Amino acid sequence: EPEVTQTPSHQVTQMGQEVILRCVPISNHLYFYWYRQILGQKVEFLVSFYNNEISEKSEIFDDQFSVERPDGSNFTLKIRSTKLEDSAMYFCASRASTVTYEQYFGPGTRLTVT
Amino acid sequence: TQLLEQSPQFLSIQEGENLTVYCNSSSVFSSLQWYRQEPGEGPVLLVTVVTGGEVKKLKRLTFQFGDARKDSSLHITAAQPGDTGLYLCAGRDYKLSFGAGTTVTVRA
Numbered sequence: 001e002p003e004v005t006q007t008p009s010h011q012v013t014q015m016g017q018e019v020i021l022r023c024v025p026i027s028n029h030l031y032f033y034w035y036r037q038i039l040g041q042k043v044e045f046l047v048s049f050y051n052n053e054i055s056e057k058s059e060i061f062d063d064q065f066s067v068e069r070p071d072g073s074n075f076t077l078k079i080r081s082t083k084l085e086d087s088a089m090y091f092c093a094s095r096a097s098t099v100t101y102e103q104y105f106g107p108g109t110r111l112t113v114t
Numbered sequence: 115t116q117l118l119e120q121s122p123q124f125l126s127i128q129e130g131e132n133l134t135v136y137c138n139s140s141s142v143f144s145s146l147q148w149y150r151q152e153p154g155e156g157p158v159l160l161v162t163v164v165t166g167g168e169v170k171k172l173k174r175l176t177f178q179f180g181d182a183r184k185d186s187s188l189h190i191t192a193a194q195p196g197d198t199g200l201y202l203c204a205g206r207d208y209k210l211s212f213g214a215g216t217t218v219t220v221r222a
Contacts (some may be wrong), residue, residue, distance in 0.1 A: 004156075033209070043157065043202065045209040056208045091156050093210075101145040101164060103210060105156035 002026040004106035006092050012112045013082055021077045021109045023092030031095035032075045033103060034067065036060070036088040043091065049075065082113045117141075118205055118213035126219040127193055135188045135216040137203035146186050147210065148177055149202040157202055193220045 005024045013019050025032050034046040047057040049067055066078045075094075079086055089110050093103040118139045127133050137146070145164045149157035161170050163179035163186060170177045174197075176189040190197055198220050204210040 035210075042214050043204075043210075043212040045211070048209060058209075089154075101162045101206060102147065102159055104159060105149075107156045108154075110154070 004092055004094055004104055006090075006106040006109050008109060009107065010110045010112070012114065015084060015113055016081050019079050019082055019111065021079075021090050021092075021111070023075045023077070023106055024073050025075055025092065025094030026096075026104060027073075029094035029096050029104075030098075031055075031103075032067075032069070033093040033095070034077045035091045035093060035105075037091065037108075038088045046077070046090075079111075082111075084113050087111055087113045118203055118211055120201075120203060120213035120216050122216060123214070124217045124219075126221065129194060129220055129222050130192055133190050133193055133218065135201050135218070136185070137187065137213055138185045139205060140184065141205070142183050143205035143207065144183075145206045146179055146183070147204045147206065148186070148188055149204060151200045151202055151215070153200075157204075190218075193218075195220045195222045 007022045032049040035043050037043045045058050047061045047067055048055045064080045068076050089108040091108045092106045095103045121136045125133055145162055147162045148160040150160055151157045161177045163177055166181045166183045168179045174191045178187050200215045200217050202212055202215045204212045
């Protein structure tokens with residue numbers, strides 16, 4: 001069964017460094033998302049991406065964040081200058097089309113900022 | 115921001131018992147999804163409900179969407195230890211808004 005994959009599974013970085021989290025959505029899906037989950041808290045929406053552009057973003061997704069679909073398969077989240085409070089699980093999700101509701105999540109990347 | 119409240123926060127029952135988890139909001143959602151999440155892993159989709167009053171069954175799990183599409187419930191019949199986990203509801207507008215989850219523990 002097709003699934004969303006994410007790499008790396010765990011990333012440790014120092015405050016102020018740039019990180020890129022990578023996702024391979026399910027093939028032929030059109031909508032892509034990033035969510036984050038701080039330890040012990042709710043899953044929170046960051047950004048949605050469709051047709052090679054951001055369609056919606058939350059207040060969390062400030063100028064330090066960016067997303068890109070550099071080729072036909074990868075979807076990346078970049079944090080330019082990481083802060084301690086960026087430490088969280090980051091989940092990528094994809095959805096097939098406009099007429100489907102289901103979002104399928106990847107296993108997540110645990111980001112630890114020291 | 116549309117808030118989803120899940121109750122109870124924690125539920126511990128004996129194997130074989132039934133349980134119900136609730137998901138409530140003051141907002142109307144176009145659809146509502148239930149996920150199960152294991153520690154350190156991503157949410158795994160269980161079901162999507164779309165129509166007010168809709169009932170869906172997945173083996174021993176029964177999901178119901180409220181008539182007004184503001185609330186939902188998950189009922190597990192004859193719970194088993196393998197049902198242990200964090201159950202999340204998520205309402206959809208342009209994004210998913212998640213509840214905080216109900217941690218279910220089924221004791222053998």
